[in-house]
Amino acid sequence: MKIILDGMGGDFAPAEIVKGAVQALEQMDEEIIIVGQQKAIRRELKKNHCKSERITIVNAEETITMHDSPVKAIRQKKDSSMVVGLNMLKEGEGDLLISAGNTGALIVGSRLILGRIRGIDRPALASIYPDMVTMQPCLLVDAGASAESKAQNLLEYGLMGSIFMEKAWGRENPRVGLVNLGAEESKGTSVTKDAYNRLKNSPLNFVGNVEGRDVPKGVCDVIVCDGFVGNVILKLTEGVSLSVFKLVKQGIMENLKTRMGGLLLRGQLTKMKSDFDYEEYGGAPVLGVNGPVMKIHGSSTATAVRNAIIRGIPYARENVVDIIRQEMFDLVDSEEDYE
Amino acid sequence: MKIILDGMGGDFAPAEIVKGAVQALEQMDEEIIIVGQQKAIRRELKKNHCKSERITIVNAEETITMHDSPVKAIRQKKDSSMVVGLNMLKEGEGDLLISAGNTGALIVGSRLILGRIRGIDRPALASIYPDMVTMQPCLLVDAGASAESKAQNLLEYGLMGSIFMEKAWGRENPRVGLVNLGAEESKGTSVTKDAYNRLKNSPLNFVGNVEGRDVPKGVCDVIVCDGFVGNVILKLTEGVSLSVFKLVKQGIMENLKTRMGGLLLRGQLTKMKSDFDYEEYGGAPVLGVNGPVMKIHGSSTATAVRNAIIRGIPYARENVVDIIRQEMFDLVDSEEDYE
Numbered sequence: 043m044k045i046i047l048d049g050m051g052g053d054f055a056p057a058e059i060v061k062g063a064v065q066a067l068e069q070m071d072e073e074i075i076i077v078g079q080q081k082a083i084r085r086e087l088k089k090n091h092c093k094s095e096r097i098t099i100v101n102a103e104e105t106i107t108m109h110d111s112p113v114k115a116i117r118q119k120k121d122s123s124m125v126v127g128l129n130m131l132k133e134g135e136g137d138l139l140i141s142a143g144n145t146g147a148l149i150v151g152s153r154l155i156l157g158r159i160r161g162i163d164r165p166a167l168a169s170i171y172p173d174m175v176t177m178q179p180c181l182l183v184d185a186g187a188s189a190e191s192k193a194q195n196l197l198e199y200g201l202m203g204s205i206f207m208e209k210a211w212g213r214e215n216p217r218v219g220l221v222n223l224g225a226e227e228s229k230g231t232s233v234t235k236d237a238y239n240r241l242k243n244s245p246l247n248f249v250g251n252v253e254g255r256d257v258p259k260g261v262c263d264v265i266v267c268d269g270f271v272g273n274v275i276l277k278l279t280e281g282v283s284l285s286v287f288k289l290v291k292q293g294i295m296e297n298l299k300t301r302m303g304g305l306l307l308r309g310q311l312t313k314m315k316s317d318f319d320y321e322e323y324g325g326a327p328v329l330g331v332n333g334p335v336m337k338i339h340g341s342s343t344a345t346a347v348r349n350a351i352i353r354g355i356p357y358a359r360e361n362v363v364d365i366i367r368q369e370m371f372d373l374v375d376s377e378e379d380y381e
Numbered sequence: 382m383k384i385i386l387d388g389m390g391g392d393f394a395p396a397e398i399v400k401g402a403v404q405a406l407e408q409m410d411e412e413i414i415i416v417g418q419q420k421a422i423r424r425e426l427k428k429n430h431c432k433s434e435r436i437t438i439v440n441a442e443e444t445i446t447m448h449d450s451p452v453k454a455i456r457q458k459k460d461s462s463m464v465v466g467l468n469m470l471k472e473g474e475g476d477l478l479i480s481a482g483n484t485g486a487l488i489v490g491s492r493l494i495l496g497r498i499r500g501i502d503r504p505a506l507a508s509i510y511p512d513m514v515t516m517q518p519c520l521l522v523d524a525g526a527s528a529e530s531k532a533q534n535l536l537e538y539g540l541m542g543s544i545f546m547e548k549a550w551g552r553e554n555p556r557v558g559l560v561n562l563g564a565e566e567s568k569g570t571s572v573t574k575d576a577y578n579r580l581k582n583s584p585l586n587f588v589g590n591v592e593g594r595d596v597p598k599g600v601c602d603v604i605v606c607d608g609f610v611g612n613v614i615l616k617l618t619e620g621v622s623l624s625v626f627k628l629v630k631q632g633i634m635e636n637l638k639t640r641m642g643g644l645l646l647r648g649q650l651t652k653m654k655s656d657f658d659y660e661e662y663g664g665a666p667v668l669g670v671n672g673p674v675m676k677i678h679g680s681s682t683a684t685a686v687r688n689a690i691i692r693g694i695p696y697a698r699e700n701v702v703d704i705i706r707q708e709m710f711d712l713v714d715s716e717e718d719y720e
Contacts, residue, residue, distance in 0.1 A: 223528060306638050
């Protein structure tokens with residue numbers, strides 16, 4: 043298998059990207075193609091004393107930055123690492139694309155270059171969301187690819203998320219929940235009520251509405267919501283948990299007695315913080331396009347890049363995209379039978 | 382001033398409601414009218430050895446439960462403590478109504494019995510949201526009165542929230558922020574983009590978009606969002622902070638060393654938990670109706686009832702409702718001048 047890596051995307055590119063790639067090589071047999079400015083990447087490989095034949099470089103002179111407008115960037119920067127990488131994935135020159143670059147551009151690029159899967163109205167960004175009870179990863183779809191969603195989109199998010207969790211993460215019969223403002227079927231907006239019915243009547247293992255307070259408790263494997271709410275959930279979870287940790291730290295620093303208490307608890311607190319570390323859980327798949335694409339955080343370090351590569355392998359190997367395509371084909375087909 | 386208390390609303394009514402009222406008497410000179418089943422309330426007053434002339438009872442035989450459909454309950458249960466209380470507020474027999482009863486019914490009842498303020502399209506439920514840095518209370522509007530909102534509604538939430546924070550909480554020139562999925566003006570749904578412009582062009586102290594991760598950081602005094610997102614924010618904040626505390630507790634229980642650490646930190650952790658305790662911050666005002674109504678949590682204990690009464694006084698005394706009415710009158714008036 044060949045993994046295409048956007049060598050120029052993210053705050054610490056290409057240094058951390060290349061370092062992460064080199065680290066990943068030690069843990070797997072796959073090949074990596076790094077796309078980007080050849081000179082810079084070669085320099086980084088040298089720094090990491092990497093002479094492996096399993097890493098190759100494909101040159102791309104341009105870089106899409108965080109400030110670029112997504113559509114414009116994809117259309118105009120034809121020789122950017124992201125566009126070149128997406129075209130390589132499309133042509134079958136690689137099996138998976140990973141990028142820490144501009145999220146909007148990656149989603150737009152995936153849609154424009156790879157194309158939507160037939161039957162999928164809107165591709166989604168799915169984010170790994172570790173629950174706070176068992177620390178098992180759940181999948182939050184949509185994490186912000188679209189700000190608004192129709193009921194049918196929410197159904198598609200549930201379907202794609204369910205396939206991803208089953209195939210790429212080995213979760214059996216994934217439980218799908220719908221974020222809503224109450225547990226009862228009658229609650230919510232016209233869109234969530236409609237989505238509730240569609241999910242209930244689908245072959246998915248739909249467990250009903252999930253309220254905000256239950257989202258972090260691992261009550262389902264796939265958390266379905268529109269991209270606006272998904273974005274708020276992800277960022278608020280980060281904001282609240284970091285704030286609580288900060289308050290605990292302040293409490294520890296208060297006096298000699300509490301500082302001693304903090305010292306005795308240091309191991310546990312450090313472990314907790316690393317459990318919350320999104321870098322451990324790999325990347326966020328872009329679902330609904332004709333090829334496996336993963337987004338990693340813009341501030342990804344080498345560790346995050348390494349984990350995303352290792353964790354990303356099953357996404358490609360288990361043919362998640364083909365299975366979604368087949369499911370949608372069957373679904374659209376059966377709907378056409380009705381007409 | 383006379384405070385009308387729904388004696389039968391909430392999980393622990395009338396016992397905790399009456400007990401809270403008795404406790405509040407000791408801290409203020411106002412009068413309290415408890416509405417509900419006279420016998421039961423009298424029994425509770427006796428239990429609390431209360432003979433104060435500042436507490437009176439108004440009988441109401443029916444009770445609206447948590448399972449009642451809001452509109453139906455308000456229309457049919459004319460002799461319920463909530464409906465009788467709202468009618469008393471309307472007739473000027475009291476200056477403020479506080480209820481721990483069915484939230485939906487209280488909002489519907491406020492709208493139907495007191496009426497919307499002219500110019501306000503949708504009343505909102507505003508919830509006190511303590512920030513996690515300075516532990517200062519912010520106001521989240523809408524906390525769930527409506528599942529969907531138009532741009533104009535969001536502007537109204539900002540306006541009403543701003544007046545409430547200034548008058549009832551003494552916050553000077555309150556900073557108003559709009560929950561959105563990015564900080565930039567161009568981000569969001571068609572509704573949030575439109576609301577951004579309206580807020581920017583209003584006389585409010587608008588500080589722009591607020592992302593999920595900044596919501597708990599006290600970056601503004603009034604957090605504006607639709608009721609769906611507001612509900613998710615409130616419940617998720619509760620879910621995440623409780624989960625983190627639980628994990629810290631688990632870490633403490635791990636072995637003898639960590640248990641000793643926990644012992645040394647006990648005071649700080651207890652204080653932190655009480656900082657997060659919503660009961661400390663009083664009730665949630667229903668804004669946009671012709672009378673000051675406050676909702677308190679269904680599981681409110683006597684402490685929460687007492688705090689809500691004490692904290693609620695400025696809501697009535699500072700004429701928040703009149704000021705909102707005047708502001709809306711001026712606004713609608715000036716808009717009509719244009720036509």
